Amino acid sequence: MNIKSKILAILFIYFPSSLFATVYSLDNLAQNRYWLQLGHYRTATLSDWKSEVDSHNFFLADNGKIDPRAELQATVDTFNGEGLTKYQVNQAMCQFPARFTWLKSKVENDWVDPNCVEFNKWKSVIEPEGITLVFPTAFMNNPSSMFGHTLLRIDAKNQTRNKELVAFAVNFAAEPDADDNAATYAFKGLVGQYPGNFSLMPYYRKVREYNDLESRDIWEYKLKLTPSEVDLILLHLWELQFATFDYYFIDENCSYQLLGLLQLAREDLDLTSSFSMHAIPSDTVAALRDNQLLDEPNYRPAFGTKLFHFSEQMTDQELQAARDIKDGKSVDLSGFTSQKQASILEMAYEWLNFEFYDQGLSRKSIAPRLTNLLIQRSKIKLPSAFTQPLQPEISPELGHSSSRLGLSINGYDDNATRYSLSYRLAYHDLLDKSAGFIPGAKISFLDIEASINNDLNSRIERLYLIDAMSLAPDNRIFTSWSWNIRIGYDRQVDNSKHSGRWFTQGGYGKSIGDPNALHAYFLASFELNGGDITNNSVEVGLGSELGTVWQVNNNNKIALTGNIMWLVDTDVDYHNQLNLAWNWAFDTDWALRSKISHQQWRDEDVMAKLTLFHYF
Amino acid sequence: MKKLIAVAAISLLPFTSVMADQDIGCGLGSMVFAGQEGKVVKVLGATTNGTSGNQTFGITFGTLGCDGTGPVTSSEKLALFIDGNMDNLARDMSKGEGETLSTLATVWGVAEQDQATFNEVAQGNFSEVFTSENVTSQAVLENLNSLMSNNVALATYTL
Numbered sequence: 001m002n003i004k005s006k007i008l009a010i011l012f013i014y015f016p017s018s019l020f021a022t023v024y025s026l027d028n029l030a031q032n033r034y035w036l037q038l039g040h041y042r043t044a045t046l047s048d049w050k051s052e053v054d055s056h057n058f059f060l061a062d063n064g065k066i067d068p069r070a071e072l073q074a075t076v077d078t079f080n081g082e083g084l085t086k087y088q089v090n091q092a093m094c095q096f097p098a099r100f101t102w103l104k105s106k107v108e109n110d111w112v113d114p115n116c117v118e119f120n121k122w123k124s125v126i127e128p129e130g131i132t133l134v135f136p137t138a139f140m141n142n143p144s145s146m147f148g149h150t151l152l153r154i155d156a157k158n159q160t161r162n163k164e165l166v167a168f169a170v171n172f173a174a175e176p177d178a179d180d181n182a183a184t185y186a187f188k189g190l191v192g193q194y195p196g197n198f199s200l201m202p203y204y205r206k207v208r209e210y211n212d213l214e215s216r217d218i219w220e221y222k223l224k225l226t227p228s229e230v231d232l233i234l235l236h237l238w239e240l241q242f243a244t245f246d247y248y249f250i251d252e253n254c255s256y257q258l259l260g261l262l263q264l265a266r267e268d269l270d271l272t273s274s275f276s277m278h279a280i281p282s283d284t285v286a287a288l289r290d291n292q293l294l295d296e297p298n299y300r301p302a303f304g305t306k307l308f309h310f311s312e313q314m315t316d317q318e319l320q321a322a323r324d325i326k327d328g329k330s331v332d333l334s335g336f337t338s339q340k341q342a343s344i345l346e347m348a349y350e351w352l353n354f355e356f357y358d359q360g361l362s363r364k365s366i367a368p369r370l371t372n373l374l375i376q377r378s379k380i381k382l383p384s385a386f387t388q389p390l391q392p393e394i395s396p397e398l399g400h401s402s403s404r405l406g407l408s409i410n411g412y413d414d415n416a417t418r419y420s421l422s423y424r425l426a427y428h429d430l431l432d433k434s435a436g437f438i439p440g441a442k443i444s445f446l447d448i449e450a451s452i453n454n455d456l457n458s459r460i461e462r463l464y465l466i467d468a469m470s471l472a473p474d475n476r477i478f479t480s481w482s483w484n485i486r487i488g489y490d491r492q493v494d495n496s497k498h499s500g501r502w503f504t505q506g507g508y509g510k511s512i513g514d515p516n517a518l519h520a521y522f523l524a525s526f527e528l529n530g531g532d533i534t535n536n537s538v539e540v541g542l543g544s545e546l547g548t549v550w551q552v553n554n555n556n557k558i559a560l561t562g563n564i565m566w567l568v569d570t571d572v573d574y575h576n577q578l579n580l581a582w583n584w585a586f587d588t589d590w591a592l593r594s595k596i597s598h599q600q601w602r603d604e605d606v607m608a609k610l611t612l613f614h615y616f
Numbered sequence: 617m618k619k620l621i622a623v624a625a626i627s628l629l630p631f632t633s634v635m636a637d638q639d640i641g642c643g644l645g646s647m648v649f650a651g652q653e654g655k656v657v658k659v660l661g662a663t664t665n666g667t668s669g670n671q672t673f674g675i676t677f678g679t680l681g682c683d684g685t686g687p688v689t690s691s692e693k694l695a696l697f698i699d700g701n702m703d704n705l706a707r708d709m710s711k712g713e714g715e716t717l718s719t720l721a722t723v724w725g726v727a728e729q730d731q732a733t734f735n736e737v738a739q740g741n742f743s744e745v746f747t748s749e750n751v752t753s754q755a756v757l758e759n760l761n762s763l764m765s766n767n768v769a770l771a772t773y774t775l
Contacts, residue, residue, distance in 0.1 A: 118676075121679070121680075121686070121687045122675075122676055122679050122687075124687060125678075125679040125680075125687045125688055126679060160722065161715075162715070162718045162719050162721075162722040163719065163722055163723070164719075165697075165701075165715065165716070165719045166693065166697060166719060166723055168678060168679070171673070198675060199673035199674055199675065199677060200673060200674070200675050200676065200677050200678060200679065201673045201677055201678055202678050202696065202697070202700065204697065204700055204701055204719075205700055208700065208701065208704070212703070212704070237675060238675065240675065241674065241675040241676070242674075342711075346711065349707065349710075350707075353649070353703070353707075356649065363649060363650070366649065367647075367648065367649040367749035367750075368748075368749050370648070370649055370749070371648065371649075371706070371746060371748065371749040374706055374707065374709075374710035374742065374746065375710070375742060375743050375746075377710040377711060378709065378710040378711075378712075378739050378740075378742035378743070381712070381739070381740070383711065383712065383713055384711050384713065
């Protein structure tokens with residue numbers, strides 16, 4: 001036994017054990033992960049710790065926001081009733097039931113369980129037994145919604161499928177100032193100017209919002225939590241009743257906050273600290289999967305998904321009848337069987353209703369027609385013949401991860417070789433493996449590539465701030481426009497060198513085919529160029545973006561893409577680019593991409609490139 | 617007698633007293649096909665997780681009754697459900713089937729063996745429940761309730 005342990009042993013013997021234990025454990029407990037999670041503490045720059053909660057009434061100590069130790073002391077003192085009436089102690093315990101439950105098992109105490117009338121009433125209505133993570137996916141033709149939203153559903157005891165809609169949803173959202181315009185809104189959101197808070201509402205409100213009004217498919221992941229773990233989460237949710245958070249769209253967003261709540265289910269659960277700067281919903285789902293918390297998901301098809309699926313079950317003639325009814329023409333349905341009449345009326349109703357919401361048609365003229373269609377349908381005493389859309393085989397969390405790292409070797413036609421490293425913050429391009437993503441949509445945020453040659457001469461090849469594309473083809477019921485936008489920096493072929501270019505480009509047009517098989521697009525395009533290639537003047541380009549993408553099978557895609565832009569007011573007439581690329585995703589998070597491209601501005605160049613991508 | 621009191625309670629107390637507070641859903645004033653009024657700012661909402669709709673919800677929202685103190689009663693829950701699901705309820709009733717209609721039956725307390733009858737009655741009398749496009753959710757509840765009272769198998773579920 002060394003001296004140190006001897007001293008410790010003596011201390012144990014001579015100090016009153018309870019005093020020693022309490023003092024020792026409070027210092028220790030203040031650093032305990034669960035305590036830090038209960039207070040939403042994060043390491044900070046100006047102080048050791050800072051809580052993400054902004055409301056003063058969430059803290060019992062004056063400096064509780066930045067001092068977990070002081071907050072712990074204040075909490076224990078309050079529960080010990082120092083200088084307080086029994087009523088006040090009871091109040092505090094009921095305000096912080098999660099702290100109470102946890103501390104009661106951690107510090108020596110003679111606390112009596114409080115009588116929390118309000119909390120018990122609340123819990124008796126919710127009857128919590130399980131929790132489901134709800135993930136509305138992106139909506140059609142809007143890749144930005146891939147960044148989407150997540151929420152929780154508290155599943156009640158004895159909940160059947162039929163009672164799911166009346167379960168309670170837990171939502172974390174910002175409270176934007178209604179007077180702010182879009183730009184202010186985006187800016188304030190990014191710097192955390194809007195307070196965010198948790199709220200509860202019937203789940204049907206959220207289903208209606210996402211499935212019906214926004215037409216987004218919803219995935220529901222039942223979480224593997226025991227009822228007592230669910231209870232712990234609810235205890236803390238109650239504590240957050242009046243708590244507000246600085247709301248940052250990028251990192252401290254809904255996904256992050258929901259994980260912060262869920263990790264209180266178990267003392268050893270840590271869902272937030274490993275979380276990267278950006279919390280994308282599908283990453284949230286993946287974080288839960290990695291902690292073995294996910295059960296098989298359930299799928300709720302969006303309004304648009306259902307409408308399309310119904311239309312696929314109709315002949316051209318039947319669909320035409322439905323279209324005519326939708327367009328307000330009088331149609332004689334007597335030539336159809338009763339079952340077909342029912343289908344046509346259902347389709348006409350759904351279609352008109354879809355357009356009513358999607359296009360914001362006038363209620364005065366549309367509502368009576370919708371009602372009339374339902375009255376006609378109710379007279380046919382047959383169940384619907386339409387089947388519901390099947391759940392896609394690949395749920396979103398099974399797709400590739402959202403960030404990407406690439407290692408490339410580039411060969412030029414003058415036999416020069418460059419090696420490059422690329423990084424993309426998020427999220428998905430047309431050649432990445434499409435399982436789990438909306439087909440025909442791309443969105444890249446902060447995509448950067450730097451290269452070096454054998455003489456150790458390095459340069460930036462590309463920096464895309466944003467590169468988004470939405471290619472929704474027309475079908476029998478939806479007419480869609482395709483579009484793209486790209487802002488950033490790249491290199492163009494100059495006289496015997498590659499010069500930098502800053503640019504902003506946008507395109508608008510059409511696509512045809514099936515994004516899950518073979519599809520093609522043609523966009524009219526407009527761009528503004530600047531930088532070395534234009535000798536730092538601003539040059540306008542007009543032309544087109546076009547391409548075709550062939551999804552050979554789940555793991556292989558081949559794309560031929562290009563653009564040609566005529567330049568106004570410059571020494572060269574046009575510039576163009578043509579790429580032939582093959583992406584082989586040999587694993588969910590690994591791919592090998594080979595590309596041959598031809599580029600022309602002042603001069604032309606051919607390049608062959610082989611890249612190994614890792615998604616993480 | 618107990619049911620009569622319940623009917624009196626449901627038709628008088630919560631709904632009339634909170635009609636002014638429709639934002640939080642306790643007023644039973646919603647009509648079918650609210651259109652763009654019910655729609656949200658898509659693009660912003662989607663990219664930023666900003667919520668659509670109003671933000672008057674709190675942690676206790678929906679668990680308290682319409683007077684804001686006691687726990688929500690089953691009839692209040694039913695009224696709120698109809699109010700929040702007018703479009704889908706109308707659609708399901710016209711077909712005599714669907715998740716919203718099944719949920720309504722369950723929330724109403726209709727036993728499983730009577731749900732087929734419930735669906736049939738709802739479809740068969742569609743135009744008596746949804747009397748026009750301007751019918752309010754409160755009227756839908758009352759119309760359904762009187763249909764049930766006139767049906768031998770369903771009379772027992774009358775509010």
